[in-house]
Amino acid sequence: MTMITHPRRWFGLFCLLVAALSVAGCSATAAPSTAIVAAEAAATATSHPRPPVVVATGLPPTALPAEATAQPTATDLPAATPPPSPTASTTPSPTPNRDILCSSRIPDNGLLTVVTLTYGLSRDYEPAGLVGLSGYLPHDVTLGYPTELRRVAVTPLVAMITDMQAAGLQPMILSGYRSYSAQAIARQKWLEKEPDRANILSAPAGFSEHQLGTVVDFGSPELAEIVGQEDIEFHTWFYKTSEGRWLLDNAYKYGFTLSYPFEAFDITGFFYEPWHYRYVGVAMATQLHEEGISLTEHQLATEPPPCIPDSP
Ligand SMILES: [Zn+2]
Numbered sequence: 001m002t003m004i005t006h007p008r009r010w011f012g013l014f015c016l017l018v019a020a021l022s023v024a025g026c027s028a029t030a031a032p033s034t035a036i037v038a039a040e041a042a043a044t045a046t047s048h049p050r051p052p053v054v055v056a057t058g059l060p061p062t063a064l065p066a067e068a069t070a071q072p073t074a075t076d077l078p079a080a081t082p083p084p085s086p087t088a089s090t091t092p093s094p095t096p097n098r099d100i101l102c103s104s105r106i107p108d109n110g111l112l113t114v115v116t117l118t119y120g121l122s123r124d125y126e127p128a129g130l131v132g133l134s135g136y137l138p139h140d141v142t143l144g145y146p147t148e149l150r151r152v153a154v155t156p157l158v159a160m161i162t163d164m165q166a167a168g169l170q171p172m173i174l175s176g177y178r179s180y181s182a183q184a185i186a187r188q189k190w191l192e193k194e195p196d197r198a199n200i201l202s203a204p205a206g207f208s209e210h211q212l213g214t215v216v217d218f219g220s221p222e223l224a225e226i227v228g229q230e231d232i233e234f235h236t237w238f239y240k241t242s243e244g245r246w247l248l249d250n251a252y253k254y255g256f257t258l259s260y261p262f263e264a265f266d267i268t269g270f271f272y273e274p275w276h277y278r279y280v281g282v283a284m285a286t287q288l289h290e291e292g293i294s295l296t297e298h299q300l301a302t303e304p305p306p307c308i309p310d311s312p
Contacts, residue, residue, distance in 0.1 A: 102307040103206065111152070111280050113212055114299045117269035118309050120206040123180045127213035130177055137161055137173070147176035150213040153255075153279035157216060160254040164246060171243045172219035174233055174275070178210035203270070209259055214279040216256070220244060239274035247277060252289035255282040261294050268296045 102120045107113040109128055115121060129151040133142050136158050149157065164171045178186070184205035209215045217234070220241035224232050238244040248258065257280050260273040280288070280295055288295060299306075 098304055098306055098308075100307055101310050103310045105307040107212075107306075111214060112284065112295065112299060114296055114303075114306050115207065115209045115212065116267075116296055117203065117207050119306050120204075120310075121180070121211050123206060125211065126179065127177070127211075130213055133157075133173065133176060141171060142173050145173075147173055148213065149176045149216065150279075153214045153216075156254045156256070156279060156282075160251065160256065163250075163254075164243065167246065169243050169246055170221050171247075172221070173216055174219045175210065175217035176215065177213040178208060180205045180211055183208045183211060209276075209278055212278075215259070216277055216279075217273075218243060218247060218275045218277065234273075234275060236272055236274060244274050248274070251277050252285040253282065255279050255285045257285045257288045257295055259294060259296070264294045264297055267300065268294060 102118075103122060105120065105122050106125045107121065127150050130148040131151050131154055133147045133149055133154065134144075136154055141161055161171055161173075183203065187202045187204055190202040218238070219233055220238060220243035222241040222243070223235055223238055224230055226237050226240055227235050239248065247256075251257065256277040258274065259276050259278045260268050260270040262272040262274075265271055278295065279285075284295070284298075288298060291298070
């Protein structure tokens with residue numbers, strides 16, 4: 001895919017230039033200091049033509065650390081708990097009911113449910129088959145948090161993490177399933193802390209892909225070094241890390257796709273989130289990778305609207 005050849009893609013670039021970019025769909029913990037105040041086109045070490053270079057608030061470009069190029073060395077990772085071998089969900093998906101308000105929308109068990117700031121989910125929706133990741137992945141990957149994910153995505157995730165570690169990388173999982181109520185709590189936190197930017201720091205409850213239970217936010221130990229700030233997470237420069245670059249090039253092979261690409265803001269409603277990957281199955285992820293588009297862009301172009309947006 002060529003970069004920014006369509007007016008809406010320029011619009012997406014413009015939005016990134018002027019907006020404080022952060023974690024609309026993702027973060028319950030992102031620091032406001034991760035806000036982005038500038039962007040410029042730049043090539044990366046990946047085969048993708050698009051990611052921008054961004055500058056963190058308060059850090060002039062000349063003061064920023066050089067882009068990391070070295071691969072992290074493998075550490076003595078503790079042995080993973082033997083996975084209980086989850087089996088993939090094969091429940092057939094019924095035809096979705098599209099003639100309902102989005103606030104009443106209970107999607108089926110399929111993997112391609114569109115969630116945007118327009119097409120949300122019911123507060124009553126909770127995905128089936130959630131399992132805790134701590135039993136499947138090493139402690140230093142999940143950081144000890146009791147993150148859950150739908151069973152169908154666990155085996156591919158474990159395979160991907162294993163291969164990343166074998167390549168000398170140190171992927172971290174910062175977030176997985178987030179319930180409607182958990183998203184509401186995160187949203188409220190940002191409304192109180194930064195009311196002017198709450199809309200771009202956290203999605204309203206019902207409008208986060210994390211409620212689907214098939215989404216993982218990844219972290220990298222390199223990020224703090226690159227950004228120059230300790231304990232930083234959910235920063236756009238994740239794409240510069242070894243883990244971010246690897247995911248961009250390889251996640252589709254395991255069925256994961258980047259939900260919010262840089263140039264898809266006006267389609268997804270979310271700013272660039274290079275850490276946010278969603279499991280859609282290998283066939284769809286490969287198709288999206290080859291076409292260079294997001295699942296949301298693909299679905300909205302090929303399917304009727306999934307529900308009737310509620311009145312504001
Ligand atoms: Zn996320």
